[in-house]
Amino acid sequence: MSDQTHMPVQHDLAPGEEEQHSVGERIIGYVVGLVLALLLTAMSFFIAGTDLVWQPSIPVALIVLAIAQMGVHLVFFLHITTGPDNTNNVLALAFGLLIVFLVVGGTVWIMAHLNQNMPPMDQIMQMRS
């Protein structure tokens, strides 16, 4: 079955490791990541303090910018890609993200409901009077 071997058999990539690149290409990768991250950071700080945009949209914009910047860090600094040699790393990351969203989302959701259904004593007294 010689047709199986025309793809070079290689090991998976360790997290943080890149495919074979020259030093120049690797440095350019880091520079691109740095520029993108700086741009996103500047946008975050600008958006947070500006009056130019509709105010209720600011928290959503900040969260989107933060997620985008984390993506930039993952791709350009940690070299997590979607390539087949990175499957293990991506799956571990996906599981970690699942737990993070369960913890943060679940906590915020449950505590918001608790606040609504069990207000402090003084608020209950106000409702009675």
Added chain:
Amino acid sequence: MSMTATVGRGRADPHHIGRAIEHPGPASKRIVTAYGFWVFLLSDIVMFSCFFAAYAVLVGQTADGPKGSEIFEHRNVAIETVCLLLSSFTCGMASIAADVRNRFWFYLGMAVTCLLGLVFLTIEFREFANLVSRGYGPSRSAFLTAFFSLVGCHGLHVSAGVLWLLTMMAQVFAKGFRADILRRMMCFALFWHALDIIWVAVFSVVYLLGSSV
């Protein structure tokens, strides 16, 4: 990949991941070590998510103390952010230098990374000291407890990272670019980049979002 290419290789590549599996034996130690460390980093991020959840719940519970918008200084946070970002970059340069076994650029990259990390820690420590001296310590309100534990936990990680960085420089100085030293250097680079990712969440959620509450 075209369909015709996958048909012939269907058995050897059952999940069509574009690679024929030929049982190349166990993965190298470098991959096993880095993967194990990656799993540790993800569990560390899960731990941070608990602190983030606590902060998100408690951000409004100021007990008549200061609100976030009254104590956060965006200028300092921006300087801290740029420091960490640049240190992540120089850390990447140092790991490239370690891979090509260039001592000068390795020491230079690590030294700049260390310096930027120390600047970050100094600014953060002064911010904490300033808050405590004004009576806004962690025991003032639930909001401040959550703030100090989240940002302080990240600061502790950065401090541990700086110690690890100095250890790596000493090890390369004493032992050279041996395979085991390069593995440790790789784990350190992963750790440092992951700290920067956590800081992105910290400055977005704590400082920028927290000021608007």
